[in-house]
Amino acid sequence: MAPSHASDFRSGVWPKVLQGNDMPFKVYIYSHAITSPPRDVPCWTYISDGLEQKGQPEVVFTILRRPNEHEENFTEAPVEWMRCVYGLATGGLNLQTGQMCDLVFENDRALIKLNDFAILQNKNKWMSMQRFGGIVHGISARCALTGIPQEVLPADYHAVIALTHEEAEVARRFGVTRVVSHVGLGVRWFPHPPFVDRDREDSVSMADQVESFRAKLPLARIYGLSGMVIDDDIVLTIPRREETRTLLRKHVQEIPMTDALAFECFMTKAADCGYVWKTGQTKPMMYGAHFDETRHTNLGFIVCTPWDKTNTWSHLEDGFGVILDSTSWKAVRDAMANTQDIVVNLENGADRMRFHLKWEKTVYHNPIDGTEMNREWETYTPSTSGPRPDRPSYPHIEVGEIVLLVQPPSGHVDVHDLVVYLDRVVEVMAGIVPTTPIPVEGNSDVGRQILIELEIPKCEGWLKLAMYPSMDGLSLGEAMPKIALVPQPSTLSTIKFQLFLNVWGYQGSSGHLS
CATH class of the missing domain: 3.30.1360.220 (Domain of unknown function (DUF3480), N-terminal subdomain)
Known part of the structure; x- marks a missing residue:
């Protein structure tokens, strides 16, 4: 992550930037507001820069600012948490999504406990978090952290969830996911709120689990x-x-x-x-x-x-x-x-x-040219099942999967324009492939799969077609000039993908991954 701008500690100047000889990474602190209906809530957001060099995803820690807290008097607890995470990662222990560390206040001390480790903390810097007994790493926020330039957020990071003492006890016995669901439900935010509210009530208790x-x-x-x-x-x-x-x-x-x-x-x-x-x-x-x-x-x-x-x-x-x-x-x-x-x-x-x-797969076996690609592959599927009223649907053909071979940076192509383009490509294929299945000799399964490889903007070899298990009885040649006539969306960089279309109820695997 490389923030687009930095600043100093003068009053009213944001973001603040923390870095010192005792802290071999940076922390950017923003003062902003998040929309949480029916109001906007003032927050501080702390963004680490340098944890990734230790194999640990960066951390984004957002705290709801209390009405009596001055904007310039931001709490130091999130910075101390990032120091702790960096220290663990330096020792080879990277925190995972859903992993909880105990926050313990005892005998005038503050401790972070994980497994057999107990890390002594500066109690004065953690005083504002005494309501809590556990710190959990969640997933990246699903909302825009209003007031923070999106380009300064890490591509992938752990958002911080703080659990009260009672919630932490439930999490130890019944799992973090069960507790986080109640935390999210309490503020109507899925899967968990993007901010830590230091004054909220317990969302769940051990008494709620007696019959579990x-x-x-x-x-x-x-x-x-x-x-x-x-x-x-x-x-x-x-x-x-x-x-x-x-x-x-x-x-x-x-x-x-x-x-x-x-x-x-x-x-x-x-x-x-x-x-x-x-x-x-x-x-x-x-x-x-x-x-x-x-x-x-x-x-x-x-x-x-x-x-x-x-x-x-x-x-x-x-x-x-x-x-x-x-x-x-x-x-x-x-x-x-x-x-x-x-x-x-x-x-x-x-x-x-x-x-x-x-x-989860790491190697993609390209069925078009037989090559292999090593990458952290993710599967993207539609957000709704079944036909959507605003999208065309066909009785004999449906989109099975899309594999991005070259993905453009965020904002380089309009998503709506890309979806319209894909719909037109599917429309072309639906008009060429007959609605009645054509059997393949020696194969009792009439379903087949069409694979279309597209590159935008057009270049040599930008369009390729294949069909599995066989092209018997079908010619896809006439599809290529028709697809070529479909207007491509504007893009600031190359996007290359493979579109898998299931024809006549094809049920086989479309992911050539291992």
């Missing part, structure tokens, strides 16, 4: 695992971080075949809503950013367990249970032990779902 199923469940706490319900899929995703993968495989090997595998799940940027639970609820409860566009529901945990009947599922508080017959149980355990994806069909009466174990 999780009290009897030994959950594995492996940071980085995420669980979501996506349409009709229960998805457990394991990140690329090798340390996380090693911990998972080791855990599976140590659990007897007759015992359940239970995993705590953590916040993920892919979720657009999440489950909330406390004692007394009789029905599932969710919270989210926009409920007219929710598809990815965050889970607090996933339990996989064996039994002697058919594969089924059960909704459990803010998580899900996946119940597997002996064959599927062995297959799932083998997939966890051998870094393999697996999808298992589940039935619960007339309702059907699938369990999907998914390992």
Whole structure:
């Protein structure tokens, strides 16, 4: 991160910039306001610059300013937190999303505790945070931090969540995700508010958990695992971080075949809503950013367990249970032990779902030219399922996936113009591909997939087409001149992507990733 401007400590001049011989990184401090209906709330935001050199994502710590606090009298606690994070990272311990450090005030001392570490703090600099008992690293803010130039924010960072003493106790026993959901619900902000309010009440207590199923469940706490319900899929995703993968495989090997595998799940940027639970609820409860566009529901945990009947599922508080017959149980355990994806069909009466174990991918096998690309690949899926009234839909063709091979910087292409362009390309293909399936000899599955590679602006080789498993009975040649006539959106830099179109109900995999 390279802020576009810096300043000094003169009154009224922002941002303030902290750096010294005892602090080998910078902290930029902004005074601004965040819109939190029905009002704008004054805040200080602290942005680190230099943690990334130690393998630790940068930290953005926003504190709600109290009415009696002068703008120039910003609290020092966030800077002390960043010092602590830098020190841990220097020692080889990088904090993960959802990981909590205990904030302890005892015997006239302040301590940061993590695992077997206790780091002595300057109590005077932490006095304004005495309301809290835990500091958690969350995901990047989903809103614009009003008043802060967006270009100064790190591309990826940990936002800070502070938990009260009571909330921290709940988090230790029942998981950070369960507590954060209540913190977010309390201020109607998903997944958590972008600021720390030092005067708020407890959002959840131990008394709210007395009947929790999780009290009897030994959950594995492996940071980085995420669980979501996506349409009709229960998805457990394991990140690329090798340390996380090693911990998972080791855990599976140590659990007897007759015992359940239970995993705590953590916040993920892919979720657009999440489950909330406390004692007394009789029905599932969710919270989210926009409920007219929710598809990815965050889970607090996933339990996989064996039994002697058919594969089924059960909704459990803010998580899900996946119940597997002996064959599927062995297959799932083998997939966890051998870094393999697996999808298992589940039935619960007339309702059907699938369990999907998914390992994040690092290598993309380009099906157009056979090359391999190493990158931290992310899957982007539509924010809504099913046809949208403002977008064209076709009975025989739908967009399966988009893989960005070259992604332009933010603001270099208008997203609306790009979506309109893609819609026109899909319209061209829908007019060329017949609505009635054309069978492929020797293949009982009539579905196929069209792969279109596009580069904007046009250059030599900007358009390529392929079809799987075969182009028998179809000629895609006439599509190329028609796609070439579709006006391309304006862009300040190159964008190159592959568009996967599922034809005639194609159900195969579209991600050539490993």
